[in-house]
Amino acid sequence: MKPNRLLLQGHLKKLRREDYAYRTISVLIISLLLLVLGTLIIDVLRDGLVRFNWTFLSSFPSRKPEQAGILAALGGSIYLIMLTASISTPIGVGAALYLEEYSSKNRFTKLIELNIANLAGVPSIIYGLLGLEIFARMMRFDRSLLAGACTMSLLILPIIIIASREAIQSVPSSIREASYALGANKMETIIHHIIPCALPGILTGNILAISRAMGETAPLIAMGALTYVAFVPDGLFSPFTVLPIQIFNWISRPQASFHVNAATGILVLLLLLLTINSVAIWIRARYQVKK
Template sequence: RPWRGVQEALFQAVTLLVLSLALVALAALLWDVWRDGAHRLSWQFLTSYPSRLPERAGILPALVGSVYLIALTAAIGIPIGIAAAIYLEEYGRRNQWSQIIEINIANLAAVPSIIYGLLGLGLFVRALGFERSLLAGAATLALLVLPVVILSTREALRAVPKSLREGSYALGATKWQTIWYQVLPMALPGILTGLILSLSRAIGETAPLVVIGAPVYLPFIPDGIWSQFTALPLQIFNWVSRPQAGFAVNAAAGIIVLLVVLLAMNATAIWLRDRYQRRRAS
């Protein structure tokens, strides 16, 4: 008994130490980025186009391109992922074929993002002729987020009590009516959590976009889904690879902008989720 208590205390101390080290490292990285790039942030930086001169370079095409890209990625990936999860969880049979599908979906969630870039290059850019368009980039990132969306949605659906379904059936509702009016509203907070995680990963991805040939330098804003595009991670990658010190400062400022966009997107999704939960509770 005493030795077990010592083990638990030691384990808690080790985990607390590891957590503290991780937080300190994260804080050091954020402080370093803020120290280098905060003074570069300005309205001129946000509304200017890229330039060969670091003091004139701006981030507008990359910022707008990232917003368009993540919106189109969500429009493609979220409906397909939720629909696939509903079918697998509510309609699919429990047999060997479904187990193979589940294993492959779980494996796809851990596949490196560059593999999705190769898939997007072969399928969307070349086979389907999308070229280096905004649609090709969004479709590639939609493939990237699909496994996470499917897995998180299935877990949220599993968390809904079976008694809720049985009560709906007892009142004469069909299976689809039960799913639409009872199961999905109850599972929505969990689904939104999975969407936050998946889109947060997508907005920071660079490798898939580099592989499909998205330009790192773009002097205009995309005007449609077939237009060429760039994104914040690509612009940051381009500036980091430049030898001039001014571009390193621009890269730090771009990282801050990307973090702000990411936090704003997550905060909006969390606010919507919490608001929906409060409305359901009342």
């Protein structure tokens, strides 16, 4: 009896020690990551806060770094995001609904699923060249806001579809069955029960996808968005630039004062992202309470 208990206690002690070591390593890793993130933010703040004022936000790019501003890129980014969201959300959610609710499980849908998973992992620059060929040249949108938004929509569609499908899958089948039992048809079930139930998940996927679209530069450069734009886009077919391209442009200049501008541009981009994300989270929270 006694040796057994001693053995057990020794074993427990060893387990606890292992658990403790594992926890320490995990905490170390997460604090390392947070440290890197914090250093980045502090560095950007220190470099960029000097120029962060209303003149910077409301003037156009210029050859003189002290007069250069970010208005054209800010306007372009906001327009592009709004267009991208309104193109990709209905298509993406529609595709997810079809795949989850209507399609039968055969080889064809399996092929589609494999393709979507594959497309989500394709480098973004390839979408840029695709957009250049299809939207800018074949459909003659040229280097316009519309061509950019279509390219961005293609880029984020796989993410939206995958996230929306997962949200729809997690709706309990009892809700579906109850709705059918009360005489609702498929469309009524989807509109009144499945979509409201899956909405928080769908919105989360969309927020993530749109945040990604905001930070992407490569596809737009390949598609031919301009790097020097001295106006805010005024229509669907207007040329444009976006914040990441403007920042990339400033970073690749040799003068140090342009690097300060780039840091301030990063600040503006971060603020815009945070604003959009918090609005989206607020909307999501509202829907969750209603349910």
